[in-house]
Each structure stands twice: as C-alpha cells, then as structure tokens.
Amino acid sequence: MSNSILFAFLDYPPKSGPGSNRNYYLKQHFNKLGWCTKVLTIAEVDNDSDISFTDDTDIIRVKSRDATEVFSIAGKYPKIVEIPDRWYLWIIPALIKGYQQSKKNHFDYIYASFPAYSSTIVGYLLSKILKKPLVLDLRDPFRFRYDPENMPMHWLYRLLEKHVIKQTKYLLTTTQACATFYQNLYPNFPSTNVHVVHNGYAHEFHQELPKISRDEVSKPFILLHSGILYQIGRNPEALLIAIKLLIQRGTIKNGEFKLRFRGGYAWPELSQQILDLGLTNYVEFMDRISYLEAINEMSKVDANVLIQNSLFNLQIPSKLYDILALKKSILAVTDEQGALAKEMSFLGLPYFSNSAENIAKLLTQLISEEQLPLSDDVLQQRSRFTMNQHLSSILSNSLKS
Structure with missing residues (x-):
C-alpha cells in the first residue's frame, strides 16, 4: 500500500x-x-x-x-x-x-x-x-x-x-x-x-523556459533586482553608494550601466537618495510582472542582484536558486553572517557583502567578466x-x- x-x-x-x-x-x-x-x-x-x-x-x-x-x-x-x-x-x-x-x-x-x-x-x-x-x-x-x-x-x-x-x-x-x-x-x-x-529550483520548470541567444543579452549592462524593496530588510542603500563610487572612479559611465528594480517601488527617502547621489540616469523602476516573465527577464539581463539585510538573516530568497539554474552572474547585498551569505559560501559563490566598498569591487568584477556557473553536479544538490x-x-x- x-x-x-x-x-x-x-x-x-x-x-x-x-x-x-x-x-x-x-x-x-x-x-x-x-x-x-x-x-x-x-x-x-x-x-x-x-x-x-x-x-x-x-x-x-x-x-x-x-x-x-x-x-x-x-x-x-x-x-x-x-x-x-x-x-x-x-x-x-x-x-x-x-x-x-x-x-x-x-x-x-x-x-x-x-x-x-x-x-x-x-x-x-x-x-x-x-x-x-x-x-x-x-x-x-x-x-x-x-x-x-x-x-x-x-x-x-x-x-x-x-x-x-x-x-x-x-x-x-x-x-x-x-x-x-x-x-x-x-x-x-x-x-x-x-x-x-x-x-x-525545479529542473522541469527551467527546462521549459525559452533559450536565450547571445545577441539577446541586454545592452547597456543591466543589473536586475526582481521583487519588492523594503525600507527595513531590503534596502538598496549600500548598493547605490557602491554604484556612486564606481561612477566617481570612471568604472561606470552614463549610458553603459543600468540598475533595474523590477516590481520594487521607491519610498520618498529612497527617491531622494537616488537624486542626491546623482543616479537618476543609472537607476530605473519598472512595474511588477508575472513570476514566469520575471524568470525570463532574469535570464536576459547581464547579472542579477539579491538584497537581503540582517532582518532576514534566517532566510534565503528562492530567487537565488532560479538565478543559479539560469547560470547567470549574481551579486548579493547581504549580511555576511546571514543564511544567504552562508549558502553562497557553501556553493562556492563568494559574491556577497553589505559594505559599499566591497560591493563596488564585486560589481567591478561582474561588469568586466561573467562568473563561472555552478557545475551540474553542484547544482544538482539544490x-x-x-x-x-x-x-x-x-x-x-x-x-x-
């Protein structure tokens, strides 16, 4: 039975x-x-x-x-x-x-x-x-x-x-x-x-996604955050400061880089911070789309970013595994003692920090070359x-x- x-x-x-x-x-x-x-x-x-x-x-x-x-x-x-x-x-x-x-x-x-x-x-x-x-x-x-x-x-x-x-x-x-x-x-x-x-990640779900050819990859370089932002818990402040540092150093130039927030909306203080940092040409907010459309978008952009402040230290966003299954480059703005950072370390992905200076270094690496994707054997573990x-x-x- x-x-x-x-x-x-x-x-x-x-x-x-x-x-x-x-x-x-x-x-x-x-x-x-x-x-x-x-x-x-x-x-x-x-x-x-x-x-x-x-x-x-x-x-x-x-x-x-x-x-x-x-x-x-x-x-x-x-x-x-x-x-x-x-x-x-x-x-x-x-x-x-x-x-x-x-x-x-x-x-x-x-x-x-x-x-x-x-x-x-x-x-x-x-x-x-x-x-x-x-x-x-x-x-x-x-x-x-x-x-x-x-x-x-x-x-x-x-x-x-x-x-x-x-x-x-x-x-x-x-x-x-x-x-x-x-x-x-x-x-x-x-x-x-x-x-x-x-x-x-569900292997069956990802197998059904359309394959993206190289000429479909976005230009300028697009770093995508897909999902809701929170003033406490999912605040992009450190990432914005890191982008400002790279602009000052000449690593990022106008028209060559865009941070896209998909489905996340700016509260007044965040809008003011973007303005004060001079990032209005580098940041865009776009409306929410369906989960399937969001996964497709993740597969088309140059890199994806996760934002997980210490409030969520016990959690790992499921998007991490979707991004890894898509074999896309990833950056995490997160507490280095949190569950997300520990999981990325376990998987051999040291691309995380909550320090603006360290995020700037990681972002420089992202822009210059794609990360090597996880091997199929490691991916299979998740x-x-x-x-x-x-x-x-x-x-x-x-x-x-």
Whole structure:
C-alpha cells in the first residue's frame, strides 16, 4: 500500500509565484516517488499561471474570498480583517472537505505550508481532528519573529506558533539558521525531527523556459533586482553608494550601466537618495510582472542582484536558486553572517557583502567578466527533486519504524 499525504496549500496553481511553484512540484515529485497525494487548496482564477495546469481528482478546491474585499467599505477595511491573513475564510470549508476526504482516503501525514497562516491553521486543526502526524513546512520563520509590523499582534501569533509546534511531528525549514533558531526556541522539540529542505529550483520548470541567444543579452549592462524593496530588510542603500563610487572612479559611465528594480517601488527617502547621489540616469523602476516573465527577464539581463539585510538573516530568497539554474552572474547585498551569505559560501559563490566598498569591487568584477556557473553536479544538490526525494525518505522511514 502506498504512503499517503494530504497537503494544505494556500498557494497552488493556477495561482502564480514561487510559493505556488514550490508546492506544485512537491506534489508532483511525491507522486513520482510513489506517494498517494491529495491537495487541499482554494478555488482561484489566475491568468498569470506559470505552469500549464489542469486539475485532477487529487486536487480538492474550497471556495473562498479575500476578506479585505468582503469587508471593505469604499475600498477601506480595518486592519483586523487581515488577521491571521486575508484568506482565513477558507479555513472552515477546508476542514469540512479535509475531514470528508479522510473518510475516503487513509492519510499517513497532514502537511501544512507556511508563510500562509491560514493553511498552517488548516493543517494544524486537521492533524488534531484526524489524529495524524503534522509536517510543518516553515519556508520562513513565523512572521512576528522578524517583522515589526506584526508587533501589536505578537501575543496571537506567538500563541499560534506554540500550539502548532506542539502538534508538529516533523519541522521543516529552508535554512540551517532557521532550524537552529527554532531548536533554541523549543529545546524540548526532538532535534532529530527538524530537517532542512532548501527551496532549490525545479529542473522541469527551467527546462521549459525559452533559450536565450547571445545577441539577446541586454545592452547597456543591466543589473536586475526582481521583487519588492523594503525600507527595513531590503534596502538598496549600500548598493547605490557602491554604484556612486564606481561612477566617481570612471568604472561606470552614463549610458553603459543600468540598475533595474523590477516590481520594487521607491519610498520618498529612497527617491531622494537616488537624486542626491546623482543616479537618476543609472537607476530605473519598472512595474511588477508575472513570476514566469520575471524568470525570463532574469535570464536576459547581464547579472542579477539579491538584497537581503540582517532582518532576514534566517532566510534565503528562492530567487537565488532560479538565478543559479539560469547560470547567470549574481551579486548579493547581504549580511555576511546571514543564511544567504552562508549558502553562497557553501556553493562556492563568494559574491556577497553589505559594505559599499566591497560591493563596488564585486560589481567591478561582474561588469568586466561573467562568473563561472555552478557545475551540474553542484547544482544538482539544490534541485527541488533532490530536496523532495530526501524529504520522502525521511517520512517513509518514519512510517516503517
């Protein structure tokens, strides 16, 4: 009899994005490894899907609505409407459908995926109701641990984290730093049941991307940051100062270099800093595009930059692995003690710093020559199938013992 698992995913195709992509390939890989899988998710229409996708009988969809739309008056709503997240209206219908599915299928595990609070709650409650072991996938730490915007609701999220961890059989994180953080927070949780499953890249997804010929590579030299910027946590100040240094030294000339922020918007102080540094001709902000379009853009530019300040030291952006799979040059503006820097060091990619002077040196190297891509053997260590194969072995072996 095949091992069986019920996944509770808020993010799943046709919804677009890296979280949806990760969850989709987790299910596909577990199927390939012989598991019987079911996915409990919301019914949502998204024309920006990154994956050619058709539902099958393994996908159980629950009708839900965005609470900020349901309770909005003239486009405004109280902050409490977003607690624990905007999609909490799917929790009760999901519990009903999950319970109904348990009568038709034997589940060995319930799997909950965070950072969506609502899917974590669905998985937690189904695990308690069905008395099945919970696998908790913490792609990020619980948000209140690092996000000052959640300060007023710390007590609620702290309580939720405590109860969910207590119910959890296996705790998964995407970085060793996050695993160690939670082991220190919950010393009574068995350390043998905490496992690091890196975000990785989906080989199948990247195989379907169009190949870029050399004459399609951008001119002038384009350094791309794809994604949201934050004043605290993802602030490009050190990078901007580094670019100013290179302009003063004559390494960068007007018309030959462009820093592109895709999907990131400038707050007033950032706009003023760009103006004060004289970088208006060197920096551009462009509108958000779909995840698939963003990956395509990453493949066309000369180099990609990740910005991960110390607020996010326990996390590694999944874009790192997409960039590596594309075999593109990369620069990281990050704390040298953070998880991103440690992962890049492990992979033999010493292209990171949070010092403007060091960033200027690394950027000079980037402009003068392409980085050597990772070998296929090293890259394979971070393929999502390799990660999911490892996870499958952990869960299967537990059922045998």
